[in-house]
Amino acid sequence: MIASILLSILFNAQADSTRPGLLIMAHGGSAHWNQTVLEAVAPLRKDRPTVVAFGMADPHTLQLALDSLAAQGVQRVVVVRLFIDGASFQHQTEYLLGLRPDPPARFLLHHHGGHGAHGTPAPLRHNLSIILSEHGLMDAPEVGPILADRALALSQDPSRESVLLLAHGTEDEVLNARWIVAMERHAQLIRALGFYTVRVETLREDWPALRAEAERRIRAFVEAENQAGRTVLVVPFRIAGFGPYRQVLEGLTYRAEEIGLLPHPALTHWIAREWERLSRKAGWLADGSPTAIAP
Structure with a gap:
């Protein structure tokens, strides 16, 4: 279930809005789950306008994220999808962002309470240049x-x-x-x-x-x-x-901390590395330019 915080804006006034913005897509869950993601993203906000859109390619949160970046003067956006599998919601995301004309055969909408009705919304409204990550964490x-x-x-x-x-x-x-x-x-x-x-x-x-x-x-x-x-x-x-x-595993003997890949600084580094890699791929960062990748 998507928690009440559907979109989190992490923006530092010192960040350079002429640099590519960063939009992180994450599944969304409990308030604690979402907070874990926000804490991983927080170190990235100093050097780039940054937003997080929770939801599984949710049109509402993605539109809010794009509008937020545009309001900060951003013109170019790197979208990093924080999913295990790079194929997760890829077609749906590409369609919503205007990166392909054909919607997926099965389009699942996710509303504030979780899974919603099936349907095909129109692509999102924006005038941004966008590049989308293709790989998952696997x-x-x-x-x-x-x-x-x-x-x-x-x-x-x-x-x-x-x-x-x-x-x-x-x-x-x-x-x-x-x-x-x-x-x-x-x-x-x-x-x-x-x-x-x-x-x-x-x-x-x-x-x-x-x-x-x-x-x-x-x-x-x-x-x-x-x-x-x-x-x-x-x-x-x-x-x-x-x-x-x-x-x-109920009734069995095992040991676990019950935490996933987050929290861990290496995942913050992965997001920053994807932002840099895709920015350079799009020609938005000059060779040799500083990137301030998080540790």
């Missing part, structure tokens, strides 16, 4: 070290512990396999820390039949590790929070 090199940090923070004796890396997943088998491949790649850093084993799983949360099978596998893994005398460390492969995993 492709970001910063993610592996964050996950390794999470596992280490939970660990007491790696040789007697196993790690369960758990993600949302998708309905489509091909796309879900892409999640698994990305998770396995990031898991290599965790495996190098000496844990007994590292297991990656997607819960496929929104599809009951697929979820039931995933829950069976996940619970069987944790139970087997417990019976072998090993402690399972659960590391969520999510932007923030623990999702429904506490319910899925």
Whole structure:
């Protein structure tokens, strides 16, 4: 559910409005979830006009974000989508921003209370030049070290512990396999820390039949590790929070901090790096120009 704060404006009066603005799209959730995102974004506001639009490519929050940047004198906007999968809402976002003429076949609108009616709104109103990020966090090199940090923070004796890396997943088998491949790649850093084993799983949360099978596998893994005398460390492969995993793992023995990729300074760095990369790709930053990427 999208919290009451649908759009957060993070703008420092000292920021240079002639530089490309930054619009960060994030899923949106509880007030705590949203605040976690805002804290990650806050260090970026000093050197660029910055807004956050919560919602899954929500026309209302995106329009507010564009209007805010335009009111600050911004003419060029880098849109960084803070999603695990770069394919998430990509077509819908491109259509809304006027980057492609055809709307997606299935257009889901999200209103203040969560999921709303289906329909196809008109593209958003703006006179801005926009470039959109194409990659999700599953492709970001910063993610592996964050996950390794999470596992280490939970660990007491790696040789007697196993790690369960758990993600949302998708309905489509091909796309879900892409999640698994990305998770396995990031898991290599965790495996190098000496844990007994590292297991990656997607819960496929929104599809009951697929979820039931995933829950069976996940619970069987944790139970087997417990019976072998090993402690399972659960590391969520999510932007923030623990999702429904506490319910899925109810009655089992495991250890978890129940936090996702945020908070972590490396994710702030990823956003700044995407802003710079896309600004240079669009020709909006000259070679050698300072970028003030956040640490």
